[in-house]
Amino acid sequence: MVNEQNRYVETCPVGCKGSLQPTDIILSEGCLLRCSVCGQLISQCSKSQYQQSMNEFDNPKGTLSDGDAVERHYRRTGKWLFQIASKLDKPSHEIHLLDVGCSSGAFLSVANNFGFQAEGVEPAPQAAQSACSSGLKVHQGFLEDIKFPSNKFDAVTMFEVIEHVRDALSLLSECHRIIKSGGLLMIGTANTDSWTARTMKSHWEYFDISRHGGHISFFNPQSIRVLAQKCGFKVDSIKTHSVLFLEKEDSSAITYRAAKLITELLNMPSRIVGKGHDMLIFLQKP
Ligand SMILES: [Zn+2]
Numbered sequence: 001m002v003n004e005q006n007r008y009v010e011t012c013p014v015g016c017k018g019s020l021q022p023t024d025i026i027l028s029e030g031c032l033l034r035c036s037v038c039g040q041l042i043s044q045c046s047k048s049q050y051q052q053s054m055n056e057f058d059n060p061k062g063t064l065s066d067g068d069a070v071e072r073h074y075r076r077t078g079k080w081l082f083q084i085a086s087k088l089d090k091p092s093h094e095i096h097l098l099d100v101g102c103s104s105g106a107f108l109s110v111a112n113n114f115g116f117q118a119e120g121v122e123p124a125p126q127a128a129q130s131a132c133s134s135g136l137k138v139h140q141g142f143l144e145d146i147k148f149p150s151n152k153f154d155a156v157t158m159f160e161v162i163e164h165v166r167d168a169l170s171l172l173s174e175c176h177r178i179i180k181s182g183g184l185l186m187i188g189t190a191n192t193d194s195w196t197a198r199t200m201k202s203h204w205e206y207f208d209i210s211r212h213g214g215h216i217s218f219f220n221p222q223s224i225r226v227l228a229q230k231c232g233f234k235v236d237s238i239k240t241h242s243v244l245f246l247e248k249e250d251s252s253a254i255t256y257r258a259a260k261l262i263t264e265l266l267n268m269p270s271r272i273v274g275k276g277h278d279m280l281i282f283l284q285k286p
Pocket of ligand 1: 036
């Protein structure tokens with residue numbers, strides 16, 4: 001089922017000129033489509049469905065964690081910031097960093113604590129307002145509309161952002177313009193060339209726009225490489241981790257525990273062969 005009339009994403013978000021082919025990943029808005037050039041998977045949702053699903057992001061709490069998750073978030077974010085500083089070979093206080101789609105500033109506040117000169121961009125007004133009220137430097141709007149000077153940042157980060165945009169090529173080209181020569185773009189998104197996507201297909205919650213607002217464009221290492229090349233970035237590294245074969249809600253407690261044990265055993269191999277479903281990407285502006 002290909003619903004061409006009403007589709008929000010009309011062409012491959014990576015900018016390929018190839019055709020979009022139906023896949024066997026069947027969702028309520030129609031099957032996902034696959035770009036014949038880069039393998040990108042594309043949703044057939046309508047513009048109104050997309051806009052409605054994005055509303056969930058506009059709240060003051062944004063992506064701030066609570067409870068145990070705070071410590072986990074701090075540890076994970078700290079590790080990423082350390083990677084950025086060591087790849088740039090600069091002390092944190094000399095690194096000017098921009099977090100695109102920063103929500104209420106969970107990543108930015110850790111970056112500030114580590115001494116980075118960090119600022120953010122967030123389109124959702126309430127989330128951006130909440131970040132500003134906690135003392136963070138956040139610009140409300142879309143990156144392309146802020147018009148930062150060229151070559152301003154040492155590093156730009158984007159976590160769980162590019163799967164929400166229908167023109168990833170324009171977004172990454174703008175990132176390329178504002179990053180200094182030798183600077184980094186760090187991207188976190190999911191990998192559809194993963195054991196999880198291959199096994200779970202439409203049962204993978206990640207593809208469900210009603211549970212993950214705005215998810216319309218799904219990447220794999222090849223589509224990232226094509227995108228990077230089109231925008232003038234060099235691929236520094238693409239790493240993946242994590243496997244999932246069952247969603248908790250879809251199974252009994254015993255089945256879920258058994259499946260979880262298997263996925264824990266497969267976690268390390270998935271990292272080694274690049275078939276994990278979480279993907280962390282470092283691109284460099286030459
Ligand atoms: Zn493509």
